[in-house]
Amino acid sequence: MEGVSNLTRADAVSVVRNPLAFVAARWTPHPRTVQRAALAALVMAVVIVVTGGAVRLTGSGLGCPTWPKCTEDSLTTTNEMGLHGVIEFGNRLLTYVLCAAVGWAIVAARSQKPWRRGLTRLGWAQFWVVMGNAVLGGIVVLVGLNPYTVAGHFLLSSALIALATVMWQRAREGDAAPRPLVGKPVRQLVGVLVLASALLIVVGTVVTGAGPHAGDSREVPRIPVDWQTVARLHAVLAWVVVTLTFALWFFLKAVDAPRGPLARTRELFLILLAQGALGYAQTFLNLPELLVGLHMLGSCVMWIWVLLVLLSLRERPVEEAGGLPGPSAEPTLAKT
Template sequence: MPRTDPRESVHKRAPTMDGVPNVTRADAVAAVRNPLAFIAARWTPHPRTVQRAALAPIVMSVIIVVTGGAVRLTGSGLGCPTWPKCTDDSLTTTSEMGFHGIIEFGNRMLTYVLCAAVGWAIIAARSQKPYRRSLTLLGWAQFWVVMSNAVLGGIVVLVGLNPYTVAAHFVATTALLTLATLMWQRTREGDTAPRPLVGKSVQQLVWVMVVVSALLVVVGTVVTGAGPHAGDSSDVPRMPVDWEMISKAHAVLAWIVVTLTFALWFVLKAVDAPKGPLARTRDLFLVLLAQGAIGYVQYFTDLPEVLVGLHMFGSCLVWIAVLRVLLALRERPEETVPGLPSQEYDATSVSMAGPR
């Protein structure tokens, strides 16, 4: 019967009753020094898990926009009159602050949920094998946008809902939505060089549409900043522009985007483009029609709060749809290992890539 060297047992981890090895002191130190690398060395998520993790910040960004709109439309913008505390004496809302305090504080708490969603996306991207630095960087970019926008949100409260800071707050959220959508798309692609699916003239047409759509979003914040929904029952200053004029300019930009989308669909059909760009263009056109209908109804019905909230939700969907059209114009095939199907490659890439 072979003997066991007692010195070897010192270096072995004794399993617990559940079969899980004990965490050594070295493991604990490694987890503290670089928790992402510690997790990545011990966990390889399925590609679908990474995709769902990247989708979470998109969903939460849209929810933040909708709940932020609810804060504004219910006049709860100063429900918590200071920041980072809710009041000078309380971190949370108090019973004396009533409904408005609950709405404003609840929206603040959703920022932590958004941070958790972005953190989950970063962890999943960092743990994917093989390691994809571009995905991790997109996750960290979202994190810093969230942090800066949280500070900007505090400034909005401290300056009494200044309409320019409110507009900047929404634009920053749109930037977060852009990064999240890009990361979600990249989780479903490889890291090879992008291959265009359409000609240069079509790409230029789409870029014009993207620029006009971005301008549409910015002008929409001016419409809101000049409109009647100031976010609080007190006398909040509005942007010194003619609301009727800026609303009509917003409508003109919307019609330009619709026209460009319609033209793009015909061009894609004429050049026999792949199904991907055609499907994304069709989706954008349908979203634009719904958003336009809501916009005109709210304009002619004196901006009821429910329709304004739906219009804010629609603006997120429009921007996401525009980005998806842009990203559908190229493809990045996944890299494969000769002799291995792509699913096997995902499963065996841990040993091939190793932790980083």
């Protein structure tokens, strides 16, 4: 970004008034840079969920007993707090890494030529979800790991993953009007699949809130339901999602659908089978921490692929001058 270091007075005023516009005027990232920035934000959204799960599964949820400081007198963890303090504080530090990844995605999207406002807004939406979830994470600590706030913390993280997934996909597409690749019945079936998957995640947070992994070695309130009963409901919903996915794959095959939707659906089906195996294994083995953590990772991956299936049902070609779709847009979904 040549010239940024040699600022005139007018440049300095421009930086203060609108730093993003200042950078965008002097830097044009390659489209792959924008895509990588969006992917980095998505990866970090998953990492923050998995490390947050590690905090809970190691009993480190109150390793830093207050917020925003780690203790009343220290911003960071202390030697007296031991490993639990290190784990909890480390997870807090990763929030800054997540913010940096989202910030990079925003800057890259804003600097792309021509400026894609929709893509930039997706980046800003992620930023505000991260800020809201950081505050909610602090509330979780201040209320002693209340299970309802913990569930809300995870659901906001799932919303962040959804936004990051959409931005990643949109970064690999154009801004032309979406063109459906399948008929209305298929789109309706996928809509039901998305809703069932979202419900599966919500019920999963109830299993977590009622189950034995409270997040701290001390007495922590749990959601007052039998977690094993809710776990069985969770399993039933999982089988509903698997069945819907298989039905979708079978129907797409029957109508000779494009390669993109078929490939995403096949991948989702395999992910669901692996996630189901993990779910049953952790139940039969009395919820070992490692398997529970892998199941949380699987939940994130499943949610990403459900959304990719939804997004693969249409294409958005890259527009050339004059508003006509360019030829480079055609293989977009086939390479998703």
